[in-house]
Amino acid sequence: MxxxxxxxxxxxxxxxxxxxxxxxxxxxxxxxxxxxxxxxxxxLNVDFIRMRRAVLDLMAEYCAPSDGIEKLYVLEMIEAARDILSERRPGKEGEFFSRAHRVIGDIETEAAREGxxxxxxxxxxxxxxxxxxxxxxxxxxxxxxxxxxxxxxxxxxxxxxxxxxxxxxxxxxxxxxxxxxxxxxxxxxxxxxxxxxxxxxxxxxxxxxxxxxxxxxxxxxxxxxxxxxxxxxxxxxxxxxx
Ligand SMILES: [Mg+2]
The missing domain is CATH 3.40.50.1000 (HAD superfamily/HAD-like)
Incomplete structure (x- = not known):
């Protein structure tokens, strides 16, 4: 049937x-x-472009190469740069990590004030x-x-x-x-x-x-x-x- x-x-x-x-x-x-x-x-209107630019500027200050990293989400970008620094400039990675988080935290808090x-x-x-x-x-x-x-x-x-x-x-x-x-x-x-x-x-x-x-x-x-x-x-x- x-x-x-x-x-x-x-x-x-x-x-x-x-x-x-x-x-x-x-x-x-x-x-x-x-x-x-x-x-x-x-x-919330977090300015992710500004955040990424700020992190890239900081990476440049620490001479961390950005190739392949700039496409990551910003938190992953900071982690990848920290890993690179731990190999290339041991001892600097912790300082970079704290500074990067302070920079993006300030941008997020600023956005939260308007949110x-x-x-x-x-x-x-x-x-x-x-x-x-x-x-x-x-x-x-x-x-x-x-x-x-x-x-x-x-x-x-x-x-x-x-x-x-x-x-x-x-x-x-x-x-x-x-x-x-x-x-x-x-x-x-x-x-x-x-x-x-x-x-x-x-x-x-x-x-x-x-x-x-x-x-x-x-x-x-x-x-x-x-x-x-x-x-x-x-x-x-x-x-x-x-
Ligand atoms: Mg969401």
Whole structure:
């Protein structure tokens, strides 16, 4: 017998129901939600071009070659330059590393002064707590900048892991695992919510769910390609699925 040809309307409906079912399964399992900060909980205009230029200038001052390094993200750029200096100018790498972090930290803190929390963030954190779901913030930003923008973050979230608090930062899953270890929640019962594809890969690599938001610089397609299990418009929308 020939199989029945799929009827467009029905297959679309089935797709919609299975998507809803997936959303429900994911959100019913959650014991912890980890959030990225910039572009997910807060609106921040960090001048990454200025940051990179400042780091490259500093590298030039230490005679560290920039070939192949200038394309890296700024934190990885600093690490690579430190490694080069530890071989070429042993003893100088620590000083370079501290100075580079001071330079980018100042730019981040300056941006945080002009930034703001995205609407609904406070209410969402309260709602998750009311539902016994732990919350964490996992960010590559520095602690000073995060505190500048969100001074009571430590009392509003159960774990705040800035770049200073993780052995390796996102996209390495260790960053998320540090937060989950602190929260005592298994990755399988947690979700990583973020606006960048690296949040999605870090979430999946940690063994958690990955939920993309559209309040940052990425659109839905790259987030999906990076492994997002769900895409929501903005982070506070997550409470609608619980
Ligand atoms: Mg972000």
């Amino acid at each position: 020939r199989p029945l040809a799929p009827i467009n309307g029905i297959s679309a409906l089935t797709k919609l129901f299975s998507a809803r079912k997936k959303q429900k399964i994911i959100t019913n399992l959650l014991k912890a939600v980890l959030f990225d900060f910039d572009g997910t909980l807060a609106e 703001s929390l995205l609407p609904g963030t406070g209410e969402m954190l309260r709602e998750l707590r009311r539902r016994d779901i732990k919350t964490g913030v996992v960010t590559r930003n520095c602690r000073a900048a995060v505190l500048q923008l969100f001074p009571d973050i430590d009392s509003r979230c159960d774990a705040v892991i800035t770049r200073e608090g993780a052995p390796r930062v996102k996209p390495h899953p260790d960053h998320l695992l540090t937060a989950l270890d602190f929260l005592k929640v298994e990755p399988a019962c947690a979700a990583m919510v973020g606006d960048h594809p690296m949040d999605m890969t870090a979430g999946k690599d940690a063994g958690a769910y990955a939920i993309g938001v559209l309040t940052g610089h990425s659109e839905a397609a790259p987030l999906r390609r990076a492994g997002a299990d769900l895409i929501i418009e903005r982070a506070p929308d997550i409470t609608r699925y619980l």
